[in-house]
Amino acid sequence: MSNIRLQVLQAVPSIDPIVADYAVGYIQHVSNSTEDSVLAQQVDINQEMNYIKDLLVDAGGVEDKVSGLSTTLNQQLTKQLKDNVAKLEITGDTSKRLLDVNLLRQNNSKRDINSSLALLSASNDIEHTGRQMESRVDKKKLEKQERKIAKKVAKRNNKFVQYEASKLLNEKQTDDYDSFFLEINPLDFGSSAGKSKDIKIDNFDLYIGDGQRILSEASLTLAYGRRYGLVGQNGIGKSTLLRALSRRELNIPKHISILHVEQEIRGDDTPALQSVLDADVWRKNLLGEESKITERINEIEKLRVEFDEESNEVRKLDNEREDLEKHLQDINDKLYEMESEKAESRAASILYGLGFTKESQHQETKSFSGGWRMRLSLARALFCKPDLLLLDEPSNMLDVPSITYLAKYLQSYEATVLVVSHDRAFLNEVATDIIHQHSERLDYYRGSNFDSFYSTREERIKNQRREYENQMAYRNHLQQFIDKFRYNAAKSSEAQSRIKKLEKLPILEPPEDDRAVTFKFPDPDNLSPPILQMQDVTFGYSPDKILLRNCELDVQMDSRIAFCGGNGTGKTTLLKLLMEQLSPLEGFINRNGRLRIGYFAQHHVDAMDLSLSAVSWMSQTFPGKSDEEYRRHLGSFGISGTLGLQKMQLLSGGQKSRVAFAALCLAQPHILILDEPSNHLDTQGLDALADALINFKGGVLMVSHDVSIIDKVCREIWVAEDSKVYRFPGDIHAYKKHILAAADAAGVVKKH
Incomplete structure (x- = not known):
């Protein structure tokens, strides 16, 4: 057929x-x-x-x-x-004999149709x-029709209503990774040669759970082999779009495989390396089926000798073996196509590039923290090599060496990448095109990295504003003439002519202006040096496991220092030593007696009472000011209007970060110590933070993975590695080249 x-x-x-x-x-x-x-x-x-x-x-x-x-x-x-x-x-x-290799031996036993079906686990519905x-x-088409009906019902009632959908759509979804992967990416033994892997979805709407629309009559076009950066303000719906694509809620051809790095994997007894290998469910299942078929073929060979060569039993066995060998060849061809024999070395290389040592690759996944499990999720996605790779803020879980490796890896990625990120340097290195999500639409900047997108967009907004202002001036001119001479008999015909002109003018929307956000850190009073010093400091959480050895560091009021290095090398520990949250095993930490430090913790949300508003929380934590003063202070960090009065659990991650920045300023610190300050901030917030740090009159020490903010703010790069802390002789870009050179020497970064 x-x-x-x-x-x-x-x-x-x-x-x-x-x-x-x-x-x-x-x-x-x-x-x-x-x-x-x-x-x-x-x-x-x-x-x-x-x-x-x-x-x-x-x-x-x-x-x-x-x-x-x-x-x-x-x-x-x-x-x-x-x-x-x-x-x-x-x-x-x-067709189902592999489910029970003893079925042939039992073929002479009498059983009815129902017991045979039960034996073969057949099910019908x-x-x-x-x-x-x-x-x-087709549940996808059924979902589409259900959405159309729900939309019509809502429109008819002029409100959003809960439409009762088909029960087929309410089936329980499995949390099993293998089942979900195969459901989203069914394995096709047919050739996909000649099938386009470009994605084009026209005129679709996208809603979030409460019925709020985030895209209206939008079109999504992804050319195979291109790398797209999806940008936009926090809360605009970028992650929702990625999730809809990952679940095929939008119409993506079945022959295009999809993988979405969304959440950390669950920890269990599986070693990290094996976890990455198991992520390729196609390979895992094919290897399992190959083993079963090989076992069955060997069993057939043994069974043949029990019967006469011309008997029906031998003919049956030969026919079965022929079918199995044909299927086995299909499996071997598929495994060869996906380069199965190179899988383990490729998985190990990816893990090493993301910071996993050879020893840690054999540790159980349950032994890793949440951040490292997120890296495992990323490694699993890179290993699978899907046709469409979806990444949501991947740099938030990585350090500078790992981000450098990831960017280098993606530059040679042969399929399509769609990444949500606010990291300018990362997007500049990775993206071949930018998609800007805003105002319920998607705007394309083809052939653009982030910097060229930003400048092009600024120019586009200027042109739109100029066109809008010119039209408004022309409209005003026509309207003034109409108002003046509409009822003048001598000028009535001219007035009517202008009315017609006014009616024919296209209605232009005013160009949207991104609301300017500014941060401001208060100027501290002067201190005489020494301000903050580490002298010959050695630290370990136990004497036999030294993390930092013989560290020397001098922080002044004009310092702009960035700490870099792989995860686990002691960067955050060093900050805690400076904050006197930890005590060194050897050496001394000298602090000026009047020194005040503002500390921004990577997990700052843990210290907040999210059931309170920002104003209430600040008044309890830093008492002494009026609510109006707290609101004014929060406004200088972009938390203006009613945002300061909402419960903080309703704020986005970026807005909570702004509250934390506002809070650390209340003590008027001399030194700012910042642990991953760029996480969760959108482009505007990152720009505002960089400007504020540049203009701050005190000292700055930061641990950050964001190359752009380090490049803008910091004049010194200090590196933590091999239990040492030393000043790197160069800027952040030189440090990245150093990382790539070391990775090349180790054979980690190569074309995949």
Whole structure:
């Protein structure tokens, strides 16, 4: 059976696509039924083709053409049924034998149809025309129709309502990674050669759970092999779009595989390396099936010697072996295509690049912290090499060496990448195109990294503002003439002419202006040096495991220092030593007696009472000011209006960070110590933070993965590695080159 869809479309050119899909699926199901040992005995070709004939005539088909199609299909299926029944009489049904390798030995035992079905774990769910059939409902299309109906109901009632959808859509979703992966990415043994992997979705709307629309009549175009940076303000719906794509809630062809790095993996006893290997569910299942088939073929060889060479039993075994060997060849071809033999070395290389040592790659996943499990999720995605890789703020979980490795890896990634990020340097290195999500639409900046997008967008907004202002001036000029001479008999015709001109003018929307955000850290009073010094400091959480050894550091009021290095090298520990939250095993930390330090912790949210508003929390934590003073202070960090009075649990991650920055300023610190200050901040917030740190009159020490903010703010790069802390002789870009050179020497960064 081939070209069923073409035959249906030729018989009924005007058929609705959904009806055509149903008809083709039904015919294909009947065709498949002829190959099943149980269903082949029950299938009635004449009855099925009469049903299809009536369906196509009702769908607008001409009866003569539909009858011709029905006759042709009837003949093809009847012949196919006879051939398959003849083979089944000799061979029996081998399609499910791998589920029980002892089935052949038991073939002479008597059992009824129901017990045979139970043995083979067969299941059916919809009864039709007196026999059991599998459900062929296309749930994606059903969801689409349900959304349309819900939208119509909401429009009719002029409000958002909860529409009761089909029960088929309310089936329990599995949390099992393998099942979800195979559901989203079904393995196809057919050749995908010639099938385009470009994605084009036109005129779609996208809503979040409460019915709020985030995209309206939008179009998404992703060319295969391009790397897209998805940018926009916090809360605009970027992550929601990625999630809709990852679950195929938007119409993406089935032959395009998708993987989304969204959350950390669950820890268990699986070693990290094996966890990455298992992430490629296709490879994992194919290897398992290969093992079962090989085992069964070996068993067949042993069974053959028990029967005469000309016996039916040997013929059955030979037929089964022929089928198994053909399937085994398909599996081997698929494994060769995905370069299965190189899998372990490639997985180890990816893990090493993301900061996992050779020793830690063999540790159980449950032994890693949440941040490291997020890295494992990223490693699993890179290892799978999906056609569409979706990354949501990947740099938030990585240090500078790992981000450098990831950017280098993605530059040679052969498929499509869609990444949400506010890290300018990362997007400049990775993105070939930028998609700007705003105002319920998507704007494309093709051939742009972040910097070129930003400048192009600024120019575009200037042109839009100029055009808008010119039109408004022209409208005002026409309106003044109309108002003055509308009822003047001598000028009435000219007034009417201008009215018509005014009506024909296109209505321009005023260009949107991103609201300017500014941070301001208060100027501290002067201190005489020394301000903050580390002298020959050695620290370890136990004497036999030294993390930092013989560290020397001098912080002044004009210092701008960035600490870099891999995770676990002691950067945050060093900050805690300076804050006197930890005590050194050896050496001294000298602080000016009047020194005040403002500390921004990476997990600052843990110190906040999110059930309070920002104003209430600050008044409790830093008492002594009026609510109006707290609101004014919060406003200088972008928390203005009612935001300061809302419960902080309702604020976005970036807004909570702004509250934390506002709070650390209340003590008027001389030195700012910042641990990953750029996390969660959008582009505007990052710009505001960089400007504020540049203008701050005190000293700054920061641990950050954001190359852009380090480059703007910091004049010194200090590196933590191999239990040492030393000043790097160069800027952050030189440090990145140093990292890549070391990775090249280790054979980690290479073209994949």
